[in-house]
Amino acid sequence: MGVKSRSSIRSKSAGEKRGRLVQSRLCIGPLKTSLTKCCECEMTYSPSALNDASAHKVYHDMHLKGRKWSNSWGIEVTSGRESVMLTPPSSSKSGSMFGPDERIVMIRAGSVPEVKATIEIMDIVNDELNAPHDENEFWSLPGGQGKAFVYVKDNRAVGVVTVEVLEPSRGRWMVYESKSIIEHVKPTFLLGISRIWVCRTERHKNIATRLVEAARENTIYGRSIDKRQIAWSQPTESGGKLASSYNGTSHKSGKILIPCYI
Known part of the structure; x- marks a missing residue:
């Protein structure tokens, strides 16, 4: 009995496999993933990437509906269905009414859970406004010269405002129509609205x-700040x-001036 050579065996095997050749591809570098931009929350992400899809779900929910909020967070500055704030005689009383599951709370700088939750909201705010993310110290640290207030509705934080007590030199006027700053006039203002946001x-x-x-009624204890x-x-x-x-105030030129600060 003869023994077939290895070369003849390889030739036969190769011939049998020629009918089912499979093409291979060599991939160099990371795989490209397609990006999409959500038309509602405007976040750009990759639907095929698990982490991206999960991050978008959280961001989307907060952007549209606000952040889930614990009943133990914040000091309430509203009473029942009606605000404790003063209502100008000329304005409608209905403007100050709150629903049964609505309230405004003031964030305590010493409460880690409250501050952490509010900073998560501020990340959404700053993304939407294209604003810096590192301007929270004045309200988030004990002894800071500012406050944060959150509007809670149906156990969700649906709005937020952060305010700071201003140094006299920071005040300016801004022309509403052109958004230009009047540099040579430096009015004095007491309270600055740093960020204000309401979910979509x-x-x-x-x-x-x-x-x-x-904010104007509760930032400085015992003092109501004039508009x-x-x-x-x-x-x-x-x-x-x-x-x-x-x-805003009307200038003699006919332009509307907005009090702002730098």
Whole structure:
């Protein structure tokens, strides 16, 4: 009995396999993933990446509906269905009414859970406003010269405002139409609105105005700050509309001036 050579065996095997050749690809570098931008929350992410999809779900939920909020977080500065803040005689009483599951709370700088939850909201705010993420110290640290107030509805934080007590030199006027700063005039303002935000599904419900009112009534203990002493941190388009209606002033030139600070 003869023994077949190894070469003849390889030739036969190769011939049998020729009918089912499989093409291989050599991939160099990381795989490319397609990115998409959510039309509602405007987050850019990769749906095929598990971590990205999970992060988008959390971000999307907070952006549209607000953050889930514990009943033990914050000091309530509203009473029942009605705000404890003063209502100008000329304004409608209904503007200060709160629903049974609505309230405004003041964040305690010494409470780690409250501060952590609020900073998570501020990350959403700063992303949307294209603003710096490192401007929380004035309200988040004990002894800071500022406060944060959160609007809670149905156990979710749906709005937030952060305010700081201002040094006299920081005040300016901004021309509403052009968003230009008048540098040679330096008015004195007491309280600065650093950030103000309401989640997408709760906008146009007077929540932002209620937050500003809560801030001016409760930032300095025992003192109500006049509207004319409140300034804005160079507001965006939507923030400018709020500022102009809240405490904007008409100049003799016909322009609307907004109190702001730098």
